[in-house]
Every structure is written in C-alpha cells, then in structure tokens.
Amino acid sequence: MKTIRCQIEKVTPFNDAVYQVLLKPETAFDFKAGQYLCVVMGEKDKRPFSIASAPNSALIELHIGAAVSESYPMQVVERLQSASHIDIEAPAGDAYLRSYSRRPRILIAGGTGFSYIKSIVEQQIASGETINTKLYWGCRNEDAMYYQEIARQWHDDYEWLEFIPTIEQASANWQGKQANLLEQIKHDFISLNGYDIYIAGRFDMVGAAREVFRELGVEEAHLYGDAFAFIK
Structure with missing residues (x-):
C-alpha cells in the first residue's frame, strides 16, 4: 500500500445511518474491483473501508455506516466533514474480482x-x-x-x-x-x-x-x- 493525499469532494448522508463519501486522489493509483483502502486517522490508527467505485473512476467512493451510537465509524465521518483533505493508504485486500473466471x-x-x-x-x-x-x-x-x-x-x-x-x-x-x-x-x-x-x-x-x-x-x-x- 502507498499513502495518497485526497481532496474531500463530498460527504452526504444516504439515510440516518449511512454516508456517501467522494474523494479525489492527488496522485493516481491502481486498484482492483473489490479491494479496500484505509483512512489514516493517526500514525497507528488506520481504518478500512471498501472502495465502492470501479478502478476506472475519477473519484473514490466510500459508503460508511455510521449511526451516532457507533463512534468508531462516526469519528471518520466527522473528520471528513470538518477537513478539506485526508490521507488514505491503498490498495488492500485479496477478495477482488477474478475477471478471468468464466464461472457464474x-x-x-x-x-x-x-x-x-x-x-x-x-x-x-x-x-x-x-x-x-x-x-x-x-x-x-x-x-x-x-x-x-x-x-x-x-x-x-x-x-x-x-x-x-x-x-x-x-x-x-x-x-x-x-x-x-x-x-x-x-x-x-x-x-x-x-x-x-x-x-x-x-x-x-x-x-x-x-x-x-x-x-x-x-x-x-x-x-x-x-x-x-x-x-x-
């Protein structure tokens, strides 16, 4: 994984418990469909979220489930709402799409x-x-x-x-x-x-x-x- 600075484009609630986040990476990076990234909250505090966008997208999309009672994800949402930029580490995960497979x-x-x-x-x-x-x-x-x-x-x-x-x-x-x-x-x-x-x-x-x-x-x-x- 590498650290990438992202501009926070949008943080919008889908409903009262899930937020859509759109990030614009300052440097391009490659990932595979189904991988995840980590939002860097601190030097030893890196929180994983699936990447909701496909690899060919200009923006990185996240869906964060963050009801008020769930402080761990809500802390991330509050950081994203109050900042203009955030660091992420990406990509991570082995459960990516096996495009070569012909199986249903x-x-x-x-x-x-x-x-x-x-x-x-x-x-x-x-x-x-x-x-x-x-x-x-x-x-x-x-x-x-x-x-x-x-x-x-x-x-x-x-x-x-x-x-x-x-x-x-x-x-x-x-x-x-x-x-x-x-x-x-x-x-x-x-x-x-x-x-x-x-x-x-x-x-x-x-x-x-x-x-x-x-x-x-x-x-x-x-x-x-x-x-x-x-x-x-």
Whole structure:
C-alpha cells in the first residue's frame, strides 16, 4: 500500500445511518474491483473501508455506516466533514474480482457490504462482461437499502445480472424477498458448487455465511471475502 493525499469532494448522508463519501486522489493509483483502502486517522490508527467505485473512476467512493451510537465509524465521518483533505493508504485486500473466471457469480452484500459489491458490478459493466451474476443484498428494512435504485437499474439494464433484494422487515408494497439473507440463499440453492462467490458485510454475518455455504458444497477456493482473513 502507498499513502495518497485526497481532496474531500463530498460527504452526504444516504439515510440516518449511512454516508456517501467522494474523494479525489492527488496522485493516481491502481486498484482492483473489490479491494479496500484505509483512512489514516493517526500514525497507528488506520481504518478500512471498501472502495465502492470501479478502478476506472475519477473519484473514490466510500459508503460508511455510521449511526451516532457507533463512534468508531462516526469519528471518520466527522473528520471528513470538518477537513478539506485526508490521507488514505491503498490498495488492500485479496477478495477482488477474478475477471478471468468464466464461472457464474454470486455477489452477496449485508448492509454497507454493498459498497464492495458495487465496485465489482461496475467493473463488470465497464469491461463488457456478461458472466451470469446473481446479486443478493440483505438489509434489516427498506430504509437501510440505501442504494437499491442503482441495483434495480442494473437488473433492468443487463440480462446477465439478477438483483435479489432481501429485507427482514417488509411493508405491504415491498418488491423483493422478505427473509433473512442467508435463509433466502439456502432456499434458492441446492448446491453452491461451481460458483464464484463474493461476500461482504458484518464479520458475524460473513462467518455464519461460510458455515451455511459449506453445507451447500461451496468450493472455498472460490469463496472471496476479506473478512475471512480476520475470522479464521
């Protein structure tokens, strides 16, 4: 990783718990779709966030889940709101898109894990890929699904991509699945053998997902998620 100075272009709330951040790097750097960066808060305080933009984007996009009660991410948001520039270290992460693979893909996001998935989908679009892809995004309720408009647009625009929005608390006019995310995947698949699977979300969800996927015959060499490096 290298340290890069960035101009803070925009910090905007998607809702009352998630912020969109746009950064303009002062020097160009290469990264792969699905990698992350670290916001430098101090010499020994570097906080990781998935890069939500694709590698060909002029701006770096982040999605930071920062409810008031969660001081760790909110400290980052407050720093970004009060400063004109921030240092980042990038790139990092081994769960990047394997563009060379011709296997069908399952992309799984829990909450702000969508930022990781967004980079991967936008890279697929930019590269003209047509690999069959199923995108699952699980949230507590519809308000928490802060960027569903763009995901539904992908579903409409690209025949190779199917978006399966899944929430636990649904209203009467909800257009999607009402279920626990992992339970929905168990319902939809008899076997996960043969798929490339990319996943991001809270560590406890990702850890539980791996156990569920093992029951469904997942090939773990084709299961990608940076959380696994921390939940051995």
